[in-house]
Amino acid sequence: MNQTVPPCPDDASFGAETRSSTTDIRRVRSNPDYWYPVAWSHELKAGKTIGTRYAGTPIALVRPVEGPVFALEDRCAHRQVPLSKGVVSGSSVKCCYHGWAYGRSGRCIDVPYLGKGKLPNGVRTFPCREQNGMIFVFPGDPEKAQSVPLAPHLAKADNPAYKTRYFGRKVGCHYSFMHENLMDMNHQFMHSKQMGQMKPRFLGQKREPGLVEARYSFARTGGKQPYGEALIFGERRDASDKFQHRDVMTIRTEYPYQTLRIQTGDEDPVMDLWIVYTPQSADELTNRTFGLLSVKRPKIPGILDLAWPLLVAFTERIFAEDREIVELEQTAWRELGGDHNVEVFPVINALRALLVECGIPPASESHA
Numbered sequence: 001m002n003q004t005v006p007p008c009p010d011d012a013s014f015g016a017e018t019r020s021s022t023t024d025i026r027r028v029r030s031n032p033d034y035w036y037p038v039a040w041s042h043e044l045k046a047g048k049t050i051g052t053r054y055a056g057t058p059i060a061l062v063r064p065v066e067g068p069v070f071a072l073e074d075r076c077a078h079r080q081v082p083l084s085k086g087v088v089s090g091s092s093v094k095c096c097y098h099g100w101a102y103g104r105s106g107r108c109i110d111v112p113y114l115g116k117g118k119l120p121n122g123v124r125t126f127p128c129r130e131q132n133g134m135i136f137v138f139p140g141d142p143e144k145a146q147s148v149p150l151a152p153h154l155a156k157a158d159n160p161a162y163k164t165r166y167f168g169r170k171v172g173c174h175y176s177f178m179h180e181n182l183m184d185m186n187h188q189f190m191h192s193k194q195m196g197q198m199k200p201r202f203l204g205q206k207r208e209p210g211l212v213e214a215r216y217s218f219a220r221t222g223g224k225q226p227y228g229e230a231l232i233f234g235e236r237r238d239a240s241d242k243f244q245h246r247d248v249m250t251i252r253t254e255y256p257y258q259t260l261r262i263q264t265g266d267e268d269p270v271m272d273l274w275i276v277y278t279p280q281s282a283d284e285l286t287n288r289t290f291g292l293l294s295v296k297r298p299k300i301p302g303i304l305d306l307a308w309p310l311l312v313a314f315t316e317r318i319f320a321e322d323r324e325i326v327e328l329e330q331t332a333w334r335e336l337g338g339d340h341n342v343e344v345f346p347v348i349n350a351l352r353a354l355l356v357e358c359g360i361p362p363a364s365e366s367h368a
Helices: 016-021 175-183 185-195 227-233 303-336 346-358
Strands: 036-040 048-054 057-063 070-073 087-089 092-094 108-110 128-131 134-137 162-167 197-208 211-222 248-254 257-263 271-279 287-296
Touching: 036 048, 036 057, 036 271, 036 287, 092 108, 162 303, 175 248, 175 257, 175 271, 175 287, 175 303, 175 346, 185 197, 185 211, 185 303, 197 346, 211 346, 248 346, 287 303
Parallel strands: none
Antiparallel strands: 036 134, 048 057, 057 070, 087 092, 128 134, 162 287, 197 211, 211 248, 248 257, 257 271, 271 287
């Protein structure tokens, strides 16, 4: 795939904060001209089809017995019945109602009770690819699909020196809440029950077209290190000076994806996270999270595999707290009728500006 600059404005850092401060970010739609995961590979068996969504658009994923996965709009052109309820036959899918068949191009290739010369138009098709255990679609302009990049290596999923967890949930909030939650490490106060008392130090940010990055270090001020964290760092740590602000956590939103890495100096990261929030409902106030969390294997062979359930449980508890809080934020937005957030952290204001720039503004603004 050709690597080109993503379709965010080149003047990303000029005048953006002013625009974002006057726009309700929770009404900004995601930009469809990117690759979004819509299902895990294991969810779609050979010779089967399943239904999924991007921002309210129903999508049928089809895996022939032979050949790659393809994606069609999940509505038969005849009676609008979901094609995901149909039957895969060869390299096509047949609607469960009258047997109309569609190939990977979306063209109708057979209506059992019509002659071959009388076939109707087909259905919309989406560029589709499979990578790192996920099925991606390009829901925007298909002409752009070949020029918009998706990193060839997500987290460290292909690196045998790491063990990778694949995780995700449906979350009842606008995707912007998720970006803000991960980027702002000052919310570690909320996780004190799981992680002990941690004091973050903000080390600075980077702002480029299509990108915002924040860097942090941490010091433990109280409580014991949880076992899950010890597995990530490969060692037990206390609150002594030698462990304070030792590691650097780098969090990046490179629209529409986020990454988080923890490393010491020039050493390989001990943890590498890649995550994206695919909008589900038409109003984009729900999302489905797809995440890859890679943890570096310690020197003792097999110990990470044995202790993996502990790390999974630890990260699940952290994510559960994050999910609860962003859904509470979304509830407040609904009750107040809009975004009343008073944001004072510079990197989050930069992030909000980025999401406004790269997203699709509300209809009232797009026609202004």
